[in-house]
Amino acid sequence: MLKAPDHQVAGHKADGGNLGPLVDDSGRFYKPLQGNERGSNEVSFYSSFSSDTKVPDHIARFFPKFHGTQLVEASNGSGKQPHLVLEDVTFGRVNPSVMDIKIGSRTWAPQSPQDYIHKCFEKDRTTSSLRLGFRLSGIQIFQSKESGIWKPEKRSSIQSLAADEVKLYLKKFVSSDASTPDSAFASIVYGGSAGILSQLLELKSWFEDQTKYHFYSSSILMMFEKESALDGKRSPRPEIKVIDFAHVFEGEGVIDHNFLGGLSSLIKFLSEILTFPDGCETTIEDGETTSS
């Protein structure tokens, strides 16, 4: 039995007759294959990457597992359509807080068509990407059993933030209450040997070395469970995943300096929050809180 995923914070959604991803109850995520070359590009990437013996296990774990492609009943009732079958990266998580961060100051490859480059160039310039090396692309923050999950009213509102606003969202994400960011859980979510910063640094080491894949317009998902952080009995299970590979290109002997630069910028933001959890704040706009 397939249904729309509960914790999708960015990308195409299965609603209003739109074709969107589906999940099953065994931990698989069905992503509709885009009809153009993006779909085949993403299949190619997963096929190549999942069988690439040079990718060490401690890096492969940051990528969704790949289970081939399959014809399944589409979310919009248009009959059986080809889907990528992937690991559902939020499977088994209760009320996860999730952030989707599109990495790179540039979301287009040098070899992309001119009109596509132009479109992306303008978007990168009018969002945070060009200046920060990444942009927030989606976010949901679990508040509490009573107040549920917080999401921004408009997803587009978080894409064009300045550096201090992005930092505030990154604090909000690990605060006991998003309305007064105290970064209470920064040390157990971002920090520590199993924390998000440590995972990002591991990923960064790989990007300093690998010259096979260039990732344009891919995202890093950051996840954890605030309820566990609040009750203090279980680990909040901080985890990162790299997702969205419709624009991966052959690296041709050069490192992915665009992804690496953006990743290093994100790492600096998190390092600063861990070093100065009570640094200066600015206010951010109101969002919408929905019951979970």
Add this chain to the structure above:
Amino acid sequence: MLKAPDHQVAGHKADGGNLGPLVDDSGRFYKPLQGNERGSNEVSFYSSFSSDTKVPDHIARFFPKFHGTQLVEASNGSGKQPHLVLEDVTFGRVNPSVMDIKIGSRTWAPQSPQDYIHKCFEKDRTTSSLRLGFRLSGIQIFQSKESGIWKPEKRSSIQSLAADEVKLYLKKFVSSDASTPDSAFASIVYGGSAGILSQLLELKSWFEDQTKYHFYSSSILMMFEKESALDGKRSPRPEIKVIDFAHVFEGEGVIDHNFLGGLSSLIKFLSEILTFPDGCETTIEDGETTSS
């Protein structure tokens, strides 16, 4: 007594009536102030950076020392003109091999004027910058007392190389004879605790942290003395310097992910040469050899 520098491999030159830099016999380099905001921008950078107590000494040594500005007789006989007075970074070196590498896949700042962005964007795209994260901008290689110093016939020919061609130049640079690249001096020039790779890694650590300066269109100079490498009695004195600051902007709390990405890409090239000094070669075009 001022004269044109012997070892300038890129930038404006003092010849044919053009205004160019000058050096004296005490180790100072006189760079004509460009009349537009680039000149004042570079003065601002040197003033700010040279008095910035947050820049540690082991990083400041990678930048030319600044001795203010001064009116000196211009190289083209146009009378006294304002010049930046800087450290002559090749002072005291005999027949140095020098490479000028412009760092960054993007040589323009987001806040630059539209027409300037467009001009740089096209240049970055048609040279190595966009793909490699840097481009070769100038080179001279000392061959031997007999055959003198090798320079490419056209400086522009080295700006648009593919990855394998750039790697070949980086090998040629540290070879006993540039015509058959054996990377003979890779380990004593690029490698070792005082070698160029080690210096670049120190610089990289600073770029992972500093959020004050964004360097667009700046270069890294790599230098060493092959005669010392050949006779084996003295150190070839491998050294890097960061130069050209007409396009430095305030970092506004974000790391310089563009420079860092390009620097990391260059580091990967040198690491590969050190790991596989005899890796596959391609041939490169003939250059011009002049007696030194």
